[in-house]
Amino acid sequence: MNEFKVLTRDSGKAVVMELQGFLDAHTAPDLEKTFSELMASGKYNIVVNFNGLNYISSAGLGVFMAYIDEVRSNHGDIKLAGMQQKVFNVFDLLGFPFLYEIYKDQDEALKKFNNI
């Protein structure tokens, strides 16, 4: 099976969420769980590192949509970083660059939070 893993760690003023494997309708609940844990502990500055993510489907994208409003209304943000081209293409195709800041790598995204 196509595994999906999500690891989180604190980095300065933000939390880095590292995704690995396949993110689709089946694995979306895992990511949802991680997001809702972050929300519960009041962590709203989030950098998602896509380096290890090999595939994302529309339902996977939906998870990011589900939390962006809550995050921003708490003065935080979800910044995306390190996407493989094919993963970026899906984001791009569905018009997500309208809504999210997308960075080449994680450190660039982290700087945005830590320079505030």
Place this chain on the structure above:
Amino acid sequence: MGRGSDQIVELTSLIETAKILNSSLDYKFILNHIMLASMGKLAVSKTGAVVRSAAAAGSVREEFIKIGKGIVLTDEVIAELYSLDLEGSAGAADVGNSLAHKLVEAGVSRIFAIRTSHRLFGYLFIGKKLLGKEFVPTEIEFVSTLCNIAAAAIENAFVFQQYKDSNSELQQRVQELQTLFELSKEFNLLIDEARAIRTLEFAVMGQTGARKYAICLVHDSRGRIVVNRIPGIEESDLLSFCSSESPVRLAELAPDMPEAARLLEKGAEVVVPFQLQGKTDGLLILGERVSRAKYTDSEISFVSSLCNLAAMAIDNARLFQESLAKQRLEEELSLAHAIQEKLLPRDMPAFIGCVVSTFHIPTKQVGGDYFDVIKMNENTICVAIADVSGKGFPAALLMANLQSAFRALMAADLRIDQIAERLNKIVYDNTDYDRFITFFAALYDSSEKSLSYINAGHNYPFLMKFDGRVIRLDKGGLMLGVLPNVKYESGHEIIEAGDFLYMFTDGVNEALNEEGEQFTEERIADLLRLNAGLTADEILETVRKEVASFVGDAPQSDDITQVCVRFR
């Protein structure tokens, strides 16, 4: 320098421009370039340009791309100019009617059409010359040529843009299909309504970028909102949509339908019903999305397919929960059944002066038959049989209650008629008026060779005498639990060697065959008479076999209980 070399310079610059423009697919770059080139050549300080974007001509994305260096025109003026479909170049003042005035006011001196022979792409607007001079023909010719080159380049860009758009649209369709495929797989695995709804939400948000939406499940034409991300929407707003069969755009309905107008005002745009077997099971209400674009027909039909898949998953989840509940009930029933069976005596202790045999076939459900065999002391045993009205849990509980009360009372050294009175009171107090128990109990004292008994409305047991006489044990009183204070009269019989006592519940005499006829007490009596020489076990087995062959394939409708005491 002479006129010839001027022309060469001009020609070279035009060729250079053509090269640059044709290698670009960006309209803005192209427009920018011809604007700058004309400003330089004609010595004007203000220019402006406009093209209609590639996806124009009737599509939803129709828009103008405008660039101004000192000249900016409103969309209305531009639209009017487009309808004129100008060719070549014209002085702003020469353009017909009110337009001329608006153009001059915006600082336009000359207009150049950017077009190929068959299509108008846009216009280049040139302001006044710096020193107020008129344009000379060569200048106009130069800019016209520039515009022709630009038109060719823009046409290229258009074709490319159209190709890109259709490619991206194709990719969108592929992505939608993938999502449908993925969700149909995922929905098949789901057995939880909340999870199915969440999966639908993710797919809709991910695929369409919807930020505002609500999901309402419909049952019997009534809606229950389960997810609400459109502030202010209430179930009452959705009533008139609970039976809609296909997706609707609220903006189209709003003029004739106040409900649609109200939803639209609250931020809803499209209502998509979940259809399952021609029935509306739910509604997805779509509101604002990330791109703020309208939902296209194809997106709506995609969302509709997704909703129908979800309806199936939600329905499956409901069926699964129902079957789970049923299974749990069945498990509890079989557990209760097992407990009840354990309440009935299994191993018969040895008794002086008699042999007791019992036989019990419960129906599948927990039932209301009860029998008991209690060794009171070395010489005395007590046998009892009872039938609690009804079946199922209530009957089983009452039976358990009867047993514990009876056993407790037996230990209290009371007469058997007193025991019956107290049992009656207990059962009366513990039950509703429609619950009662037929009950028979007998005490046999082997040293006295006497049998005393009480019959509270139970089928009369048979006391088969050694000499062939049949005594029906009918002394006693009313069934237990009907009236609060009942007096019971006990019966007494002398027991002789070779007698036997046969007790049964109505599962025996009322056993039905396939024609619906009862087994009857007469058949029991005949069997007992014919088989009087057999042991207690053999007698019960004989009756059982006869009942079984009488019943044939008809289903067993009641518990069957028999107790036989063979006296020595």
